[in-house]
Amino acid sequence: MPAYKRILLKLSGEALMGDDAYGINRATIVRMVQEVREVTQMGVEVAVVIGGGNIFRGVAGGSVGMDRATADYMGMLATVMNSLALADTMRQEGMIARVMSAIGIEQVVEPYVRPKALQYLEEGKVVVFAAGTGNPFFTTDTAAALRGAEIGAEIVLKATKVDGVYTADPKKDPQAKRYSAITFDEAIGRNLQVMDGAAFALCRDQKLPIKVFSIFKPGALKRVVQGEDEGTLVHV
Ligand SMILES: Nc1ncnc2c1ncn2[C@@H]1O[C@H](COP(=O)(O)OP(=O)(O)OP(=O)(O)O)[C@@H](O)[C@H]1O
Numbered sequence: 001m002p003a004y005k006r007i008l009l010k011l012s013g014e015a016l017m018g019d020d021a022y023g024i025n026r027a028t029i030v031r032m033v034q035e036v037r038e039v040t041q042m043g044v045e046v047a048v049v050i051g052g053g054n055i056f057r058g059v060a061g062g063s064v065g066m067d068r069a070t071a072d073y074m075g076m077l078a079t080v081m082n083s084l085a086l087a088d089t090m091r092q093e094g095m096i097a098r099v100m101s102a103i104g105i106e107q108v109v110e111p112y113v114r115p116k117a118l119q120y121l122e123e124g125k126v127v128v129f130a131a132g133t134g135n136p137f138f139t140t141d142t143a144a145a146l147r148g149a150e151i152g153a154e155i156v157l158k159a160t161k162v163d164g165v166y167t168a169d170p171k172k173d174p175q176a177k178r179y180s181a182i183t184f185d186e187a188i189g190r191n192l193q194v195m196d197g198a199a200f201a202l203c204r205d206q207k208l209p210i211k212v213f214s215i216f217k218p219g220a221l222k223r224v225v226q227g228e229d230e231g232t233l234v235h236v
């Protein structure tokens, strides 16, 4: 029995690489999609935001001398590519998905129109929100918070490379301890970098909880959706 009727799932772009150095690993994207399918089969309405870190990060482009806003637009276009790959894999796995872009690219995908997105969700289609917020200087974490709030999702699920929120970055500090739950104020106050501050602040203001869990752990998404103890809950 699912604990939620509608979720916003934020999928790590970087995780799409699997063991490759760059791009989209076929086996990885298929496995991710199969996990999403399991959840849709439980009757949960699923909207997805996928990152672009496997292809391009604006902040990295900016740091090597590119104009930051231009680099960020390239990052947003990277998320469009990932979204197309995700929706196509969903189609191959027997699901119906629609990609909606926050930046105009109409020959490729339809634009984001909130009522249309709501209609798709009510019809049981998976909606993939591409191009982040459509604005530079943001990330897809903030896009997930924004779209999650707009569509009335009950929770934002951040499926990432680590299995929760830690006292420090667990990839850098082996002594870091995982929280099973943490408030938004604490996460913001401690400057925990697992998600950007804008995303935390938006979810806090909208009282939209976030669950952070590992995208690499088989069955973790299903357990989260069933309300089981998995990852870290960030709450008001
Ligand atoms: N306090 C913390 N707790 C957990 N993870 C942290 C913390 N601080 C930093 N991190 C890092 O944050 C990363 C997750 O955020 P990030 O935005 O980089 O990934 P993503 O959303 O999975 O990727 P993408 O941007 O490609 O979609 C983790 O891989 C982890 O190393």
Ligand SMILES: O=c1ccn([C@@H]2O[C@H](COP(=O)(O)O)[C@@H](O)[C@H]2O)c(=O)[nH]1
Pocket: 013, 050, 051, 052, 053, 056, 057, 058, 059, 071, 072, 073, 074, 075, 076, 078, 079, 131, 132, 133, 134, 135, 136, 137, 138, 139, 140, 141, 142, 143
């Ligand atoms: O609203 C947004 C979302 C993303 N970007 C740019 O895209 C890249 C990739 O997104 P990640 O969340 O880092 O995976 C990001 O680094 C930004 O450069 C953006 O500008 N606005």
